[in-house]
Amino acid sequence: MSRKASVPTQKTKFLRVKCPACGNEQTIFSSATTKVKCLACNHLLAETGASKIKLKTKVLKVFG
Numbered sequence: 561m562s563r564k565a566s567v568p569t570q571k572t573k574f575l576r577v578k579c580p581a582c583g584n585e586q587t588i589f590s591s592a593t594t595k596v597k598c599l600a601c602n603h604l605l606a607e608t609g610a611s612k613i614k615l616k617t618k619v620l621k622v623f624g
């Protein structure tokens with residue numbers, strides 16, 4: 561049984577962001593591969609670029 565070691569090629573961070581539309585705070589993945597929307601109001605918070613995420617809002621805190 562072969563098992564791939566999960567070694568990330570780039571550092572993955574968690575970003576705490578605040579929705580500019582409704583003020584909801586949520587944590588998103590810096591390496592998200594899909595668009596990230598606010599869980600409360602569906603406002604677009606980030607979309608994916610060529611290699612990293614493009615934030616549409618301010619980052620409150622970075623984890624990891």
Ligand SMILES: [Zn+2]
Pocket residue numbers: 579580581582583584598599600601602603
């Ligand atoms: Zn929102």
